[in-house]
Amino acid sequence: MPELVSNERVGRSLLREEVSERIKRYILDNRLRPGAPLPTENELCAALGASRSSVREAIKTLDALDIVEVRHGHGTYVGELSLSALVEGLTFRGLLSPDDEFAVLSELVEVRELFERGNAERILGALDTEQLAGLDELVDRMDRGEDTAGADRAFHSMLVHPLGNELVCQLTDAFWDVYTTVAPHLGLPIDEHDTVALHRGIIDAARAEDLAGFTKAVAAHYAPLRHRISAARG
Amino acid sequence: MPELVSNERVGRSLLREEVSERIKRYILDNRLRPGAPLPTENELCAALGASRSSVREAIKTLDALDIVEVRHGHGTYVGELSLSALVEGLTFRGLLSPDDEFAVLSELVEVRELFERGNAERILGALDTEQLAGLDELVDRMDRGEDTAGADRAFHSMLVHPLGNELVCQLTDAFWDVYTTVAPHLGLPIDEHDTVALHRGIIDAARAEDLAGFTKAVAAHYAPLRHRISAARG
DNA sequence: TCATATTTGTCCGTATGTATG
DNA sequence: ACATACATACGGACAAATATG
Numbered sequence: 466m467p468e469l470v471s472n473e474r475v476g477r478s479l480l481r482e483e484v485s486e487r488i489k490r491y492i493l494d495n496r497l498r499p500g501a502p503l504p505t506e507n508e509l510c511a512a513l514g515a516s517r518s519s520v521r522e523a524i525k526t527l528d529a530l531d532i533v534e535v536r537h538g539h540g541t542y543v544g545e546l547s548l549s550a551l552v553e554g555l556t557f558r559g560l561l562s563p564d565d566e567f568a569v570l571s572e573l574v575e576v577r578e579l580f581e582r583g584n585a586e587r588i589l590g591a592l593d594t595e596q597l598a599g600l601d602e603l604v605d606r607m608d609r610g611e612d613t614a615g616a617d618r619a620f621h622s623m624l625v626h627p628l629g630n631e632l633v634c635q636l637t638d639a640f641w642d643v644y645t646t647v648a649p650h651l652g653l654p655i656d657e658h659d660t661v662a663l664h665r666g667i668i669d670a671a672r673a674e675d676l677a678g679f680t681k682a683v684a685a686h687y688a689p690l691r692h693r694i695s696a697a698r699g
Numbered sequence: 700m701p702e703l704v705s706n707e708r709v710g711r712s713l714l715r716e717e718v719s720e721r722i723k724r725y726i727l728d729n730r731l732r733p734g735a736p737l738p739t740e741n742e743l744c745a746a747l748g749a750s751r752s753s754v755r756e757a758i759k760t761l762d763a764l765d766i767v768e769v770r771h772g773h774g775t776y777v778g779e780l781s782l783s784a785l786v787e788g789l790t791f792r793g794l795l796s797p798d799d800e801f802a803v804l805s806e807l808v809e810v811r812e813l814f815e816r817g818n819a820e821r822i823l824g825a826l827d828t829e830q831l832a833g834l835d836e837l838v839d840r841m842d843r844g845e846d847t848a849g850a851d852r853a854f855h856s857m858l859v860h861p862l863g864n865e866l867v868c869q870l871t872d873a874f875w876d877v878y879t880t881v882a883p884h885l886g887l888p889i890d891e892h893d894t895v896a897l898h899r900g901i902i903d904a905a906r907a908e909d910l911a912g913f914t915k916a917v918a919a920h921y922a923p924l925r926h927r928i929s930a931a932r933g
Numbered sequence: 934t935c936a937t938a939t940t941t942g943t944c945c946g947t948a949t950g951t952a953t954g
Numbered sequence: 955a956c957a958t959a960c961a962t963a964c965g966g967a968c969a970a971a972t973a974t975g
Contacts (some may be wrong), residue, residue, distance in 0.1 A: 493794055518752065521941085524754045529763035530788045537941055538971030546792045550784035550955040554764045558780045561729055563951060572866035583817025630807035739960065750944040755962090772951035772961055 484523035489532065492598055503533060503541040519667065529553075548639040555639075559647035566651055567698045573640045574615050578687040580625055580633055585680050589671055591627035597672055599623055604664045613656060614645065620664055653697060657689050718749050718757035723766065737767060737775040755758050756802055760796055763787075782873040789873075793881035800885055801932045807874045808928065812921040813868055814859055823905055825861035831906050838898045847890060848879065854898055887931060891923050 488509070497503075502511065509520045524541060527533040531544040559569040581588070600623055607616040618641045625633050643654050657663070663686040670678035723744065731737075736744065743754045758775060761767040765778040793803040815822070834857055841850040852875050859867050879889050891897070897920040906913035 493791075496795070499926060509942085517853060518755075518965085519963065521752075522756055522759045522962095525759045526763040528752055530791070532788065532791055535941070536972085538939080539973080540940065546795070548785070548788070550764055551748040551782070554766065554780060554782070557723060557727075557764070561730070561780070568865070573862045573866055576866060576870075579813065579817050583813050613703055614715055630806045630809055630812060631802070636810075639898055741960085752943060752945090756942095769961075770952090772959085773953085774960070 482523075484513055484519050484565065485526050486623060487513055488523060488527060492532070495563070497543045499543050499545045501543045503543065504649065505540065509686050511636075543576050548635050551636075552639045555643045559643060560650060562651075565619065565698070567694050570644060570651065570653070571691070571694050573592060573644055574690050577621070577640050577644075578683065579639060580637055581683045582680055584625065584628055584633075585683070587628055588624065589674050589676060589679055591629070592671055595625060597629060600664075600668050604661055607664070608661045612659075617656070617660065617664075618642075620643075622693070624667070653693060654672060659689075663689075669688075712835070716754050716757075716767070718743075718747055719760050721747055722757060725883070726766070731777045733777050733779045733869075735777045737777065738772065744919075745913045753774055773871075782869050785870075786876050789877045790880050793877060794884060796885075799932070801928050804878060804881060804885065805925070805928050807878055807923060808924050809870060811855070811874050811878075812917065815855070815917045816914055818859065818862055818867075819910060819917070820917060821862055822858065822906050822909055825911055826863070830857060830861060831902065834898075834902050838895055838902065841894045843853055847894075851875075851890070851894065851898075858901070885931065887927060893923075894920075897923075 468591055486566060488503070491497075492503075503509075504518055506520055506524075507589075509515075509524075510517050513520065524535060528535050528544070529550060531547045531549045532543040534542050536542065555569065555573070562569065587647045600620060603616045603623065607613045607620075618638065619639060622638055624638050628634075648655060663682070666682040667686060669680065671681045700776050721739070725731075726735075726737070737743075740751055740754055740758075743749075743758075744751055747754065758767060758769065762769055762778070763784060765781045765783045768776050768778040770776065789803065789807070793807075796799045797805065805923065834854060837850045837854045837857065841847045841854075855875060856868055856872055862868075882889060897916070900916040901913065901920060
């Protein structure tokens with residue numbers, strides 16, 4: 466196993482914070498990729514001079530951030546570095562809702578719309594025929610009622626995909642996940658009746674490379690969502 | 700103390716995942732606000748029928764998400780539900796940099812710019828004279844060399860603040876934090892030489908309610924950043 | 934299918950560090 | 955200065971999951 470930063474200050478117990486920093490440094494120094502195996506708990510204990518409890522708690526912290534991934538009875542690995550922590554945090558925030566029950570949801574939808582409308586020009590310029598066909602396929606699937614939720618999620622993900630910005634894609638997915646988890650708890654439906662038609666409108670404008678039409682179609686898609694939220698707000 | 704969901708399945712050990720779910724449910728059911736005290740470790744152990752280790756590890760998971768906050772020797776409290784987990788996760792991703800060292804940074808900056816350019820019209824419509832004066836003050840402070848980093852962060856935060864979208868503000872701050880942490884490790888400077896002038900240009904356009912000018916000024920602000928990143932990319 | 938080794942999961946007892954009154 | 959309450963840390967034992975032969 467590669468070298469691990471040893472505990473140079475013997476005789477003083479390591480803080481949990483330090484343990485997780487050492488583990489992160491171990492990953493960085495060895496340029497480990499997601500999926501790469503980490504030393505076992507016992508090895509980490511020995512290398513860091515910390516007890517198993519401290520190491521385990523540090524690992525749980527890193528696990529929550531998807532920096533490491535723990536597989537029971539198998540081992541600990543470098544995590545996928547996804548935005549799962551953002552999803553869990555925002556979901557909880559949406560469920561707790563300090564004062565305005567729908568504020569989080571409303572802000573979430575606003576950002577989603579911004580990702581699509583604010584990048585409209587670049588999206589239209591980058592969407593190729595293959596991706597347009599993929600969007601068609603997704604809407605068809607929704608129309609047939611096959612995994613409508615998954616197809617809806619994939620639709621918006623694919624819409625921003627040509628931007629070539631992985632972060633935007635992941636945030637789009639993350640916000641969609643938060644919305645679909647929180648909305649039902651607040652009495653809001655996930656699907657609109659005319660979601661299929663609204664999505665088709667977006668594709669049509671995109672295929673025609675009609676910038677104004679595209680922007681309008683995206684606005685039309687999010688309008689009922691926004692209205693429903695503000696109506697529920699009172 | 701308010702009721703806590705008891706362990707209805709006695710004789711079977713609780714999984715850590717379940718423990719953290721129960722704690723989250725406890726917070727939600729009692730509608731606790733950030734800062735509100737949680738039961739002590741021992742009380743949680745007793746109420747959930749789990750060991751200290753399990754409870755502690757569950758708390759560490761929630762702590763990483765800022766759903767709870769632990770104060771040593773004091774107690775455990777409901778967290779601020781900030782985006783600290785996003786910052787830590789993205790920072791680590793930026794430092795690990797699988798293949799393209801600068802991809803994360805580049806995407807980050809793109810989103811920051813989108814928040815300001817894509818909302819230009821609404822920002823101009825909502826900025827009042829008091830906020831404009833606040834922006835002036837921040838740029839003056841940067842010009843005097845007092846806490847330039849903090850003033851820069853606050854500038855962009857204040858710029859999107861009139862949108863009334865707390866999520867956008869927090870994401871703006873979060874991305875700024877990630878950038879300023881990661882950039883130095885990749886040999887990129889935080890400050891541009893003409894940051895003050897570029898910020899002044901943004902304020903001027905905003906004060907004149909010149910939409911095209913504002914968009915241009917924001918683009919001019921981010922252009923050197925983008926160029927520097929793509930230059931470093933090769 | 935079964936036995937075994939490896940690894941993580943859970944639990945308990947105890948000692949230590951820290952903040953409050 | 956002291957006592958109390960609480961979180962932190964440690965180590966050992968056993969249970970559960972997983973992979974291999």
